[in-house]
Amino acid sequence: MQTPARFQYERATSVEGAIASLEEHDGDARIIAGGHSLLPMMKLRLANPEHLIDINDLDELSYIREFATTPGLPADEIRIGALTRHVELLKSEVLARYLPLFADAEQVIADPVVRNRGTIGGSLCQADAAEDLSAVCSAVRASVVIRGAGGERVVGMDEFHVGPYVTAVGDGELLTEVRIPLRPGAGSAHEKVERRAGDWAIAAASAAVWIDGGTISEAGVALSAVGPTTVHLARAEALLRGATPSEELFATAGQIASEDCSPSADGRGPVDYKRHLAGVLTQRALRRATARALQQEA
Amino acid sequence: MQVTIMINGESVSRDVEPRQLLVHFIRDTPGLTGTHWGCDTSNCGACVVLMDGQPVKSCTTLAVMCEGHEIRTVESLEVDGQLDPVQQGFHELHALHCGFCTPGMLMTSRALLDENPDPTEHEIRTAISGAICRCTGYKNIVGAVRWAADYEAANRQEQEVG
Numbered sequence: 001m002q003t004p005a006r007f008q009y010e011r012a013t014s015v016e017g018a019i020a021s022l023e024e025h026d027g028d029a030r031i032i033a034g035g036h037s038l039l040p041m042m043k044l045r046l047a048n049p050e051h052l053i054d055i056n057d058l059d060e061l062s063y064i065r066e067f068a069t070t071p072g073l074p075a076d077e078i079r080i081g082a083l084t085r086h087v088e089l090l091k092s093e094v095l096a097r098y099l100p101l102f103a104d105a106e107q108v109i110a111d112p113v114v115r116n117r118g119t120i121g122g123s124l125c126q127a128d129a130a131e132d133l134s135a136v137c138s139a140v141r142a143s144v145v146i147r148g149a150g151g152e153r154v155v156g157m158d159e160f161h162v163g164p165y166v167t168a169v170g171d172g173e174l175l176t177e178v179r180i181p182l183r184p185g186a187g188s189a190h191e192k193v194e195r196r197a198g199d200w201a202i203a204a205a206s207a208a209v210w211i212d213g214g215t216i217s218e219a220g221v222a223l224s225a226v227g228p229t230t231v232h233l234a235r236a237e238a239l240l241r242g243a244t245p246s247e248e249l250f251a252t253a254g255q256i257a258s259e260d261c262s263p264s265a266d267g268r269g270p271v272d273y274k275r276h277l278a279g280v281l282t283q284r285a286l287r288r289a290t291a292r293a294l295q296q297e298a
Numbered sequence: 299m300q301v302t303i304m305i306n307g308e309s310v311s312r313d314v315e316p317r318q319l320l321v322h323f324i325r326d327t328p329g330l331t332g333t334h335w336g337c338d339t340s341n342c343g344a345c346v347v348l349m350d351g352q353p354v355k356s357c358t359t360l361a362v363m364c365e366g367h368e369i370r371t372v373e374s375l376e377v378d379g380q381l382d383p384v385q386q387g388f389h390e391l392h393a394l395h396c397g398f399c400t401p402g403m404l405m406t407s408r409a410l411l412d413e414n415p416d417p418t419e420h421e422i423r424t425a426i427s428g429a430i431c432r433c434t435g436y437k438n439i440v441g442a443v444r445w446a447a448d449y450e451a452a453n454r455q456e457q458e459v460g
Contacts (some may be wrong), residue, residue, distance in 0.1 A: 002338045008363050009299065009316035032363070036340055039358050042317075043338070052316070054363055111428025113406060114340060116352045119360070197427040198341070 187293025
């Protein structure tokens with residue numbers, strides 16, 4: 001039988017209360033939302049928090065909304081509450097309209113039953129290199145809101161990912177929101193290859209492009225499962241920026257992806273295969289993201 | 299700590315450790331061993347129950363997290379000797395061999411039909427993709443869920459005509 005070690009449990013009734021409790025327990029407490037990453041870790045005794053703070057009742061952290069950073073102007077940001085569940089991300093019309101890579105990813109994250117419980121905040125804070133939403137958020141230039149007793153700070157994904165299973169969220173802090181900027185001419189896609197339904201990725205690629213007058217004005221590309229953390233492909237992005245979309249361009253970006261990732265051999269495949277996959281998936285994601293930006297998706 | 303959970307419409311209250319998993323809380327309740335405890339790693343789906351109508355894996359949910367929520371287990375499907383259409387479908391199409399995965403399959407299928415009364419084969423296969431059957435190869439299970447959908451559609455039509 002797999003059973004977590006003993007811990008104390010409390011149910012938070014407010015964000016402030018959850019943060020106060022985190023502070024009080026000074027590194028010995030963990031937040032639990034869906035629990036589909038944390039509980040398996042606790043069963044394996046890889047995580048042994050002495051205190052669990054259940055935030056499932058904090059409905060104020062569950063939303064997907066369009067937001068105008070300048071009041072009176074059109075929405076230029078999507079804001080997603082940390083407690084928003086995978087199933088809601090999958091079904092969201094707002095995300096389907098602006099950020100279709102979310103639905104691409106959510107269709108292949110775990111299985112529908114797990115998606116009923118798991119949350120975006122939990123997935124990001126777990127910071128597993130094979131986790132899809134970290135690459136998605138990296139590609140679309142998301143930032144996260146981290147709240148502590150002293151107030152809020154907003155950090156980009158590069159700063160958020162500190163290392164394997166380690167994020168910028170401190171002991172007394174709670175990730176409350178994900179913010180994604182909206183700009184015209186955007187297209188995005190997520191491509192994943194897995195061994196079987198519901199499994200972690202062998203490799204996955206997230207791509208976002210912003211096209212202005214036939215030229216890629218900005219691009220975001222990130223990989224899952226082929227490095228110790230989410231792999232942000234800065235060199236591929238630099239190549240794409242200012243270029244005219246073409247198959248040759250996507251192939252070169254794919255080549256860079258193969259070179260710049262650092263997979264390890266395991267039951268899911270050898271290094272060469274994973275590098276190959278990273279390249280092919282990057283190419284496919286860019287092709288699809290561009291077709292979507294140009295509204296030419298087949 | 300004292301935990302009270304509504305299971306199949308009845309309030310069940312017990313003093314448990316916070317680390318107790320929902321699957322064990324349910325199975326420790328007299329008469330409720332239908333929910334199976336399988337892989338313990340949220341992969342196999344044998345332990346699926348409905349939480350507020352949504353299928354969840356009870357091996358990866360703490361009992362204390364369910365206080366204030368409605369849980370439905372496989373025992374709630376049959377009412378007064380009348381099988382639920384998904385149970386009947388599994389019976390008609392021989393959708394089980396050893397039966398270990400069946401409670402989870404039934405609850406996952408029930409939730410699917412509650413949300414989508416006319417699912418395609420692809421939608422059925424997606425819905426049960428979090429449940430593993432090592433005997434049937436799924437073909438009969440998919441057929442059974444479709445059987446239940448057709449049966450319920452015919453019943454609805456009859457009611458409308460009647």
